[in-house]
Amino acid sequence: MRSWVHQAIARIEADFQRSADTHLIRLELPALPGIDFYLKDESTHPTGSLKHRLARSLFLYGLCNGRIGEETTVIEASSGSTAVSEAYFARLLGLRFIAVMPRGTSREKIDQIRFYQGDCHLIDHADIYGEAERLARELNGHYMDQFTHAERATDWRGNNNIADSIFAQMACERYPEPEWLVMSAGTGGTSATLGRYLRYRRKASRLCVADPENSVFLDYYQSGDRGVTADRGSRIEGIGRPRVEPSFIASVIDRMMRVPDAASIATIRYLETLLNRRVGGSTGTNVFAAFRLMAEMHEAGIEGSVVTLICDGGERYRNSYYNDDWLSHNGLELQPWLDRLDDFYHSGRWTGAD
Numbered sequence: 434m435r436s437w438v439h440q441a442i443a444r445i446e447a448d449f450q451r452s453a454d455t456h457l458i459r460l461e462l463p464a465l466p467g468i469d470f471y472l473k474d475e476s477t478h479p480t481g482s483l484k485h486r487l488a489r490s491l492f493l494y495g496l497c498n499g500r501i502g503e504e505t506t507v508i509e510a511s512s513g514s515t516a517v518s519e520a521y522f523a524r525l526l527g528l529r530f531i532a533v534m535p536r537g538t539s540r541e542k543i544d545q546i547r548f549y550q551g552d553c554h555l556i557d558h559a560d561i562y563g564e565a566e567r568l569a570r571e572l573n574g575h576y577m578d579q580f581t582h583a584e585r586a587t588d589w590r591g592n593n594n595i596a597d598s599i600f601a602q603m604a605c606e607r608y609p610e611p612e613w614l615v616m617s618a619g620t621g622g623t624s625a626t627l628g629r630y631l632r633y634r635r636k637a638s639r640l641c642v643a644d645p646e647n648s649v650f651l652d653y654y655q656s657g658d659r660g661v662t663a664d665r666g667s668r669i670e671g672i673g674r675p676r677v678e679p680s681f682i683a684s685v686i687d688r689m690m691r692v693p694d695a696a697s698i699a700t701i702r703y704l705e706t707l708l709n710r711r712v713g714g715s716t717g718t719n720v721f722a723a724f725r726l727m728a729e730m731h732e733a734g735i736e737g738s739v740v741t742l743i744c745d746g747g748e749r750y751r752n753s754y755y756n757d758d759w760l761s762h763n764g765l766e767l768q769p770w771l772d773r774l775d776d777f778y779h780s781g782r783w784t785g786a787d
């Protein structure tokens with residue numbers, strides 16, 4: 434058993450050694466000459482999202498805690514991206530993997546999980562957690578439980594975590610210590626890592642977390658009530674949860690902002706014209722919040738930098754965010770937001786209350 438675990442860890446380390454870090458892209462905003470904006474492009478991991486980092490950490494955590502062995506079936510509750518990355522690592526270690534996901538999960542993600550030889554267990558109700566736990570009991574497997582373990586499986590002090598990587602890549606920039614880091618929350622693991630790292634490394638940068646509709650993270654942040662729930666799921670895949678996930682650490686967040694779903698999707702459509710590429714919905718939520726913060730900085734005469742994440746690429750959302758029929762079926766009207774974004778791009782100012 435121990436020798437298999439040693440080999441498994443060596444395989445993950447060798448895979449890491451073969452991997453490159455992700456790019457930090459600078460996006461020019463000519464109307465804001467005193468503000469530099471950067472996007473950490475997590476879509477370029479081998480499995481296409483920021484969840485590649487988490488999946489690596491969760492497997493190491495499970496292996497080093499003695500919970501994953503040669504015969505273990507690994508089970509996860511996921512909105513899709515984590516499961517794609519975990520399926521990759523399960524295949525690397527020769528383990529069976531089952532993803533428990535909502536039936537509405539995008540076809541592209543399901544196909545990718547299957548590509549890595551993972552099984553998809555799609556359910557009609559919202560309780561992906563309970564079903565994953567039940568399945569793990571039934572199969573005597575290991576429930577990975579990203580929503581609980583994301584914040585503790587990642588080494589927040591450094592060790593090439595995402596915060597460490599961002600600050601290393603910012604070292605030669607005009608404003609190496611950002612005014613704001615901006616992220617959204619699914620498990621809350623990434624925002625926990627960023628917020629803890631800022632304190633540990635004694636940085637002045639502040640952390641803003643953007644929350645989509647149908648998510649209770651912002652309500653909890655304002656009320657302190659951990660028991661708050663929502664009865665509908667988020668339409669922005671990967672972020673926004675109907676319960677306060679254990680990995681969501683409100684005390685390291687300096688500010689939160691609600692971002693309407695239509696605004697997130699309008700932002701990725703607008704970004705396509707600036708970046709010449711497509712990104713996922715949660716990136717739209719991040720960038721919308723970042724734009725609003727930059728407009729505030731501009732108005733207050735504050736110069737500096739702002740960093741956010743491209744969480745995944747847009748190819749997974751061809752049939753949703755990039756499909757006009759899907760938008761009208763969901764009652765999402767983008768034009769007012771596109772006008773506001775264009776106005777911001779050309780003037781540096783924000784119009785309207787949202």
Ligand SMILES: Cc1ncc(COP(=O)(O)O)c(C=O)c1O
Binds near residue numbers: 482515621623672713
């Ligand atoms: C596409 C996408 N964006 C953002 C997130 C949020 O990251 P975290 O779980 O670290 O809060 C996720 C998490 O699943 C995701 O899949």
